[in-house]
Amino acid sequence: MRSIGVVVPQSMHFSQPLPLQSGALLANYTLVYETYGELNADKTNAVLVCHALNASHHVAGSYEGQPKSTGWWDNMVGPGKPLDTDRFFVIGVNNLGSCFGSTGPMHTNPATGKPYGASFPVVTVEDWVHAQARLADQLGIHQFAAVMGGSLGGMQALSWSMLYPDRIANCLVVASTPKLSAQNIAFNDVARQAILTDPDFHDGDYYAHGVVPRNGLRVARMIGHITYLSDDDMAEKFGRDLRGTDYQFNYGVDFEIESYLRYQGDKFSEYFDANTYLLITKALDYFDPARAFNGDLAAALANTQAEFLLVSFTTDWRFAPERSREIVQALVRNDRRLTYAEIDAPHGHDAFLLDDHRYMNVVRTYYEKIWGRITVRQGDLHRKAA
């Protein structure tokens, strides 16, 4: 299947202040986004794709002259792909606090003239959704045909269904959870502690010191990466394979898994911003829509109007199928229309980014249903107009 090809990011500035869940106010901000496909005349074919921890607005396609700059969900989004850009107008938007273009800790705080650093306000999934809604306003999209995301992106999709029930026709939540467990929070906090206690962190103002807390960020990423893979998958891919022929009896690389993880950590620490890492893990920890309803997720979802697709993966131990089933059960209690697919895949949490024909077919079929409704409605409109 072909990719969408060369894409160009756009940006939109918002000068109306954004009130945040924390009580802080973001005076003004810029959102960077990409779009693929064409918005139809009645603006009913728009799909918003929300990104997870280390991704961005760059969902599909690649940048001019950079053939390796493929978007993070290029296997899912493109011409003829499960989310078919020949049919749908797809928007990828970079979230506030990110290090990939939208206003974040690396940008200048207009109040001080210096980078925000760690003083960038802690943002939540709900804050992101409100900012995304403003972008939709500017693009003239009243209702999305679908909002879709995996992991933290799935939380945003779920949040859309609650915060803007009439603006989302379908909600696709993949490998996600209605809230983090104590163990999830624990892993996030260790990662944060690695960053916060790195002497190069300088209370988040490392930009001014010409350094980055690379060691902390590297360890944070290594911890995260372990939780993205399944035990089985790691055993299959690496097992106890040695890099050399025998044990080295030192603290260099003995096992292939060490080499792989250190490489992942090194790579990540070279392109990702530590303050962004802190912010995004906090957004993960804080997400808990049932909290305002005494822990009753069904009550939190009572005002939703969307139809839902939920997908989980059997070997995902970060956000296990059980967590998706909690959402399913809460939706069933509300008599919502939903499809739930539990995919028997070996790749752990990462499975949501990978090709699996059953997974891809489930999403494809779901979008075909959405497309069918859009075309039927268009047919009705045409008949009325005739």
Add this chain to the structure above:
Amino acid sequence: MRSIGVVVPQSMHFSQPLPLQSGALLANYTLVYETYGELNADKTNAVLVCHALNASHHVAGSYEGQPKSTGWWDNMVGPGKPLDTDRFFVIGVNNLGSCFGSTGPMHTNPATGKPYGASFPVVTVEDWVHAQARLADQLGIHQFAAVMGGSLGGMQALSWSMLYPDRIANCLVVASTPKLSAQNIAFNDVARQAILTDPDFHDGDYYAHGVVPRNGLRVARMIGHITYLSDDDMAEKFGRDLRGTDYQFNYGVDFEIESYLRYQGDKFSEYFDANTYLLITKALDYFDPARAFNGDLAAALANTQAEFLLVSFTTDWRFAPERSREIVQALVRNDRRLTYAEIDAPHGHDAFLLDDHRYMNVVRTYYEKIWGRITVRQGDLHRKAA
């Protein structure tokens, strides 16, 4: 049940060099150990208890004037306890490379006159067992009634059954594994990386700089601690409970689990030595007795003569029951006598240190069987002598 009471550590110096698995030679060394109970006349009632990552020779009882200095397995070892010191002569020995008394990185390298630091040779489970065997020689114990340990301690017990088959009558392996998985190694390596990249590590020579790599050690311990607890147990104990009444929207403590983990990390980083942490995690990673037999664990265990008790815990995801079953299957293929108990306990890997009446009863019953044989044999000897 009463504790063994006040105990006193002893030490024994060995001037005969110890050849290590790495090829290095430890010129001379000291082992610190404790004993509880009385060695019988024919020296058939000795039990060796092997310690895991962060423990020591101080298995039971407490030190004079320090009522809180209770040994790490005081619930298991003592008068009337499952390993009954009214019957057995129990030895706890601190392993080489430790920071609790036996020769380790903090001690002076006789070749340089400076602390070993990171130059202390990487030691293996097998090296520890050989050192323990020399201690047994000095104590005049030819055969242990049992060698017992949990986790890394269980690896030592298993290793005894292979390295000294005629010197161990019973082998008790609790919450252990025949080898670490890729995921186990990954967690160990991230912990090591946190220490190795701490600027206060100074290539392991931090003693000379008057600092310790506290931040790295703290993160290492936090990572480890997450793997010791079960997801369920963490959910039960902490869930998403907040420290205060609402989210703080900063990087301080929001959740109780954060507070708990940071406290564990802080405490550990104040008493544990970073070089020892590195050494012991390497010993864990390297343990793989089947490796010399093309991965055939049954072949590795073919020359064992002991009887075995294996215990695992259902919610232990560090060394899951499946890992104990691998040992069981390999022993069954060798027609060895064994008992295997899979305890349905909620406490994850830590369960091996905690009271659970089914677990304690299994161990107690097993030691009663051992004791029965010892007394029958003693009766036989007495009759012969009469």
